[in-house]
Amino acid sequence: MRPWALNLLLSLAVVALAAAGLLLGETPLSHAQLAQAFADPASGAHEVLFAIRLPRTAAALVVGAALGLAGAVMQGLLRNPLADPGVLGVSGGAGLGAALAISLGLVGSAGAIEGAALAAALAVGALLTWLAARFREPETLILFGVAFSAFLGALTSLVFNFSASPVTLAEVFAWLLGSVANRDWADIGRELPALIIGGGLCAYAARGLVMLTLGEEAAALSGLPMTRLRAAAVAGASLLTGASVAMAGIVGFVGLAAPHLVRAGAGGDPGRILVPSALAGAVLLAAADIAARLIPTDQELKLGVVTALFGAPLFALIAWRAARSWRG
């Protein structure tokens, strides 16, 4: 498939899922109610469609795109098909920030948890960016990432450990499982600057990711400012991951699986894969959110649970099919 055809196909899927995200939900709407929703801004149907479902669907698309893009950048940077936005500990940092904010009783203040999550993710991202500029080998960065993830996970467990109230525990847990339910435009708007800057940095880093296909040493002498491009890739992916965790909690597998879904279509090129990965991420997460709404359960399924539940087998299937081409 040509890259433009792949992007067109994925864009159509995004539009279709956006429409489905508006029309499908726990409250079924009749044709008459739908017509009313568009005609009468004061109607209940209008409220459901434009104040609840539209921002929720938008949040799912935005978070999915950010995770898909961050995953593609991480895989290109680390030359590793197993890398995902969480591999370097940025999600772990965001999770810790949110857990701290919740246990400090900041649940009531608007944006406090999201702000704490983003700030913690950015702190980890800044540290990683500095390390990426100092050390050239991807293995080094992965080892630091594993150390960060473990340490931040331990700190989050410590928050659980010292948390006196079971209510707080339940809240932290619910947040960590991931969701885009009840998101409004303000929630999306708050993360928009981080998403735009992160996306811009990733676009800037794209040519460096392509050069890294040759290996670190060849790339270092390729003529591109690799130190700067690598730092931009880490900073960009961290911003995207931090902002999406702040908006929707921890949602696994989208960032890992989205690049694999489109890799063959992008000709294996780690630069050309960025846009289709973002689109595929949006498609995956919007579909997962619709599934979370429609699967009849007493408690609504959390998004992170759905993506892992469906994402892991899907990922195994992709890995099975891709294994042949990796071996070469």
Next chain:
Amino acid sequence: MSALALVGATVRRGARAVLTRVSLAVEPGQVVGVVGPNGAGKTTLLRAALGLAHLSEGRAELAGREVSGLSDPERARLAAYLPQERHLGWNMTAWRIASLGAFDKPPALARERALAALARVGLADLADRGVLEMSGGERARVLLARLLVAEAPLLVADEPAAGLDPDAQLLALDLLREEAARGAAVVLTLHDLALAARTCDRVVVLAHGSVAADGPPVEALSSAILAQAFDLDGSWHETAAGPVLVSRRQRS
């Protein structure tokens, strides 16, 4: 002016010196082979000359300019490098990989040069094939094509013959000689001493991180040096196809 110069270069890894006060100058149009047993410091010498390994003493210069003071694009315009490591991350097509040698050229020109270089290495038919679907030798030739695409005044190739069949080895080294004929300086490491004697204008023998000999191949690879640096009993015999080395392991 020398295309590449090392002056008293010492490289340490921890407390151990991997390269000790090595001095070497390579002129445009010259093909210089760096030979030596495993662990002699051949790759480190190339990396030091290109600014990839930190010098604890001495200087490395490209075209008369200290390499550490060059910007990334300046350095790439002065030297192109084929590392020993041939692992490719993703299954991009051969021509895309080859075109990465021309980082500062418009895409159409980079593609044109990549296709021409792939034809030179004998892979014109495989330009659109994914590199991870190729054999190791074909992949090595794609990377050689990327080196040629740069059209740099200095080509540095670490083991350009490794993993190639005998015909492709001769082809690869002939292509590097062609580059020298157009005026480029060429530095390469080789394990096959007869191939080095056939290809190089000059051979530098490294042993334990120091230069043991430097000169025309058959002189630099004298019986004394073969014994000292390689632990070989060897001698050269002139044939119509060039000098041939007959050698056996020294009895200890």
